[in-house]
Amino acid sequence: MDTTVKKEAAAKVPFLDRPIVRTILPIAGFAIICGLFYYLTNGRLFSSKSLGLLMSQSYMLLISSIGVFFIMTMGGLDFSQGSMLGVSSIVVCYLSHYNIVLAIIGGVVTGGLIGLINGFFNVKRKISSFIVTICNMYLFRGVCAYLTTKSPVYGVSDISKYNNLPFMMTFTVVIFVIAWLVFTFTGLGSRLKAIGAGETAARFAGIRVERTKMLVYMAAGCITGLAAFVNSVKVGSVTSTAGSQLETQIMISLVLGGMPISGGAKVRFYNIILGVMTYKILSGGLVMLMIPTQLQQLILGIVFLGEVALFSDRNTGMVVK
Amino acid sequence: MGELLLKADSIDKHFGITHALDHVSLTFNKGEIHALIGENGSGKSTITNCLTGIYKKDSGTFTLDGTVIEPKNQVDANHLGAAIIVQEIGTLSGLTVAENIFLGNEDMFISHGIKNASAMNRKAQQYLNEYGFDHIDAARSIDDYNFEDRKLVEIVKATYFNPKVLVVDETTTALGQKGREELFKVMHRMKGMGSCVIFISHDLDEVIELSDSISVLRDGVYIGSIDKADATVDILKKMMVGREIGDNYYRTDYGEAISDEVVISAKNISVPGQLDDVSLELHKGEILGIGGLSECGMHEIGKALFGASYFRKGSVTLADGTSIDSIPDAISHSMAYASKDRDNESLVINDTICENICLPSLEELKKGGFLFGSAMKAFANKFARQMSTKMTGVDQFVSALSGGNKQKVVLARWIGKDSDLIILDSPTRGIDVKVKADIYAMMDNMRKNGKSIIMISEEIMELIGMADRILIMKDGKINGEFQRSESLSDMDLIEKMI
Numbered sequence: 064m065d066t067t068v069k070k071e072a073a074a075k076v077p078f079l080d081r082p083i084v085r086t087i088l089p090i091a092g093f094a095i096i097c098g099l100f101y102y103l104t105n106g107r108l109f110s111s112k113s114l115g116l117l118m119s120q121s122y123m124l125l126i127s128s129i130g131v132f133f134i135m136t137m138g139g140l141d142f143s144q145g146s147m148l149g150v151s152s153i154v155v156c157y158l159s160h161y162n163i164v165l166a167i168i169g170g171v172v173t174g175g176l177i178g179l180i181n182g183f184f185n186v187k188r189k190i191s192s193f194i195v196t197i198c199n200m201y202l203f204r205g206v207c208a209y210l211t212t213k214s215p216v217y218g219v220s221d222i223s224k225y226n227n228l229p230f231m232m233t234f235t236v237v238i239f240v241i242a243w244l245v246f247t248f249t250g251l252g253s254r255l256k257a258i259g260a261g262e263t264a265a266r267f268a269g270i271r272v273e274r275t276k277m278l279v280y281m282a283a284g285c286i287t288g289l290a291a292f293v294n295s296v297k298v299g300s301v302t303s304t305a306g307s308q309l310e311t312q313i314m315i316s317l318v319l320g321g322m323p324i325s326g327g328a329k330v331r332f333y334n335i336i337l338g339v340m341t342y343k344i345l346s347g348g349l350v351m352l353m354i355p356t357q358l359q360q361l362i363l364g365i366v367f368l369g370e371v372a373l374f375s376d377r378n379t380g381m382v383v384k
Numbered sequence: 385m386g387e388l389l390l391k392a393d394s395i396d397k398h399f400g401i402t403h404a405l406d407h408v409s410l411t412f413n414k415g416e417i418h419a420l421i422g423e424n425g426s427g428k429s430t431i432t433n434c435l436t437g438i439y440k441k442d443s444g445t446f447t448l449d450g451t452v453i454e455p456k457n458q459v460d461a462n463h464l465g466a467a468i469i470v471q472e473i474g475t476l477s478g479l480t481v482a483e484n485i486f487l488g489n490e491d492m493f494i495s496h497g498i499k500n501a502s503a504m505n506r507k508a509q510q511y512l513n514e515y516g517f518d519h520i521d522a523a524r525s526i527d528d529y530n531f532e533d534r535k536l537v538e539i540v541k542a543t544y545f546n547p548k549v550l551v552v553d554e555t556t557t558a559l560g561q562k563g564r565e566e567l568f569k570v571m572h573r574m575k576g577m578g579s580c581v582i583f584i585s586h587d588l589d590e591v592i593e594l595s596d597s598i599s600v601l602r603d604g605v606y607i608g609s610i611d612k613a614d615a616t617v618d619i620l621k622k623m624m625v626g627r628e629i630g631d632n633y634y635r636t637d638y639g640e641a642i643s644d645e646v647v648i649s650a651k652n653i654s655v656p657g658q659l660d661d662v663s664l665e666l667h668k669g670e671i672l673g674i675g676g677l678s679e680c681g682m683h684e685i686g687k688a689l690f691g692a693s694y695f696r697k698g699s700v701t702l703a704d705g706t707s708i709d710s711i712p713d714a715i716s717h718s719m720a721y722a723s724k725d726r727d728n729e730s731l732v733i734n735d736t737i738c739e740n741i742c743l744p745s746l747e748e749l750k751k752g753g754f755l756f757g758s759a760m761k762a763f764a765n766k767f768a769r770q771m772s773t774k775m776t777g778v779d780q781f782v783s784a785l786s787g788g789n790k791q792k793v794v795l796a797r798w799i800g801k802d803s804d805l806i807i808l809d810s811p812t813r814g815i816d817v818k819v820k821a822d823i824y825a826m827m828d829n830m831r832k833n834g835k836s837i838i839m840i841s842e843e844i845m846e847l848i849g850m851a852d853r854i855l856i857m858k859d860g861k862i863n864g865e866f867q868r869s870e871s872l873s874d875m876d877l878i879e880k881m882i
Binding site: 247248249250253254256257260261263264265266267268269270271327328 | 690692711712714715716721723728729730731732733734735736739740742743744746747749750754755756757760781797
């Protein structure tokens, strides 16, 4: 009796839960947004000039999304990315006066330490990642504001020499390739997905859940340190608002890329790139159409909500770890 | 007597994936004390909680005195004529005794929007005195009274309006001798007025003494009813524990010598509230059965041995002296564990069959430091097929599989890992006969290949049929040990359980 009921339920997979639909929908969304803005801007959005501009604005978001992608795969969230980026950027700019490699390392270490704080409170103190990272978002925004009270922190004047397409592109691609290799070919992806889909069962399968979580929070911080370097190269200085709203941009991007907000088995690595591109074309297109900033936020909010409603995995529930 | 009062017709209730009540139908007569017995988790409290509006049933109907009732909550149930004294504390802290008694019925004392507190206190005190509980002051806070007195207040709360049906859910354990007598007086008074008292208790002697008829539930299924005159403690125990019929798929060998080689030994392991100073040894090639009632602590033994118990005291060591203190320790030393809680602990149900089978073996599957998806698929396919798992492919999500096939995925994972020491907790729970036979055959095979198995089971016949040695647990301790023998009967084991 019981098993027949379950079999019937299994046969009727809801349209939105079918793997093929989950794969196609974000791609279709990307295509629709491209088509729509191509039409609305009479092709201006896809001129080589604006594409180059779009690209140069995307590196930071692309890189910092990788870490959050890892965290969200195991069912967590990270809202502290923007503040983390701000503080790391200060370190990068400060150290860039001594040595550029030292600056990168400094940014990575700073991000990693902040990530470790997130991890500590989430894993050891058992506070949900949502709360911990929101607290740290405020805390490190405060640090960032304090350090930039008198004047912005300036990087070394020739830091902008790295701000060219070949360097930035290579930098971003190398990070992506490494992240992809680690995610796909070391078992990390399998482990993170298992934690996201069922933490207890992952533990019983021998995964060191606590250690993995700590490491991932730290790694996400380190990766954001790299994004802070990209940000410093591009802007040359840090003000108190550096990186603000980054966390929401990351979140919207990943969801637009088809990432289930509760993580788990349905996560795909390409969600990052597809999502960031969709988001950048959407927001870039809105700017080009000279839509007022307030209205842009409204539109992005509606799109975000719609996507979340479509993609949240109701089987696993909306449990944020 | 004998006149129908309440009819429960095909009551069904799920908690998530647990089928707490499987279309249970029961009838209760006027003027009787009707006991409801069964092991923990058998559904006794669930059905009475559905009746009194605490839970919402999934389907089925309750017909009380000819009318179908659908109580929305406890107060609504009271108005419809059904009341309950619950197992846990049923009074609210921070309120006075009187406020507790009239909770949800404050309207009786409200005129023009103002509550007449003194009238409420007077009325409550009057009831308390009628029941003979005059040491309780209606105007005082409930927090001033101990657990037993609070239960007395609950008795008043549940009965002052003379409900047609009164549920007494495991209340006697909370009461001392005097409290019990008071409760029994109230129960008999209710019975005398033509009401029905549904009495839930674990104390079988008490049940037989008090009840007019007794119904037994097991795992959410109605087993049968029996009259007071026919009831003995032994008969009730047998009905509660249950037996598996058609046991021709068990092992048939007897008298095989077991190796002296100990593969794992647990010394003085305790887990607060679950295990109390348990020591045991498992020999090479042995199937060690562990049995008992659900709450006896046997399920915790599997976790404690596997390093999965957070608060374990005592030591678990392998033959070479390696201490097992965490799950990764256990797995890296060729131990495997299939939990009773298949959907939460054994399997990541919202993940694919492939990932589930490969998870503990990811390191072994690497080639030159790299893990390839193709290697994982081949591995998963090989062992899923070896277990003849019914699936559309290894990319299928485990959540879509039936209980038996889920268990096959769990076993495929550990066979793939080639574990030498396998702990199986309730390996055949909720599994149909055919898959059961497969699992037994697999266990027998493993045993012959020198693997050692601990089988924790609530099914007595399974223990007798499969194990070389059986430990029976009670209240967190080992209460009896039996060797494999043809003459071993279910009653021998049951005696040590209850």
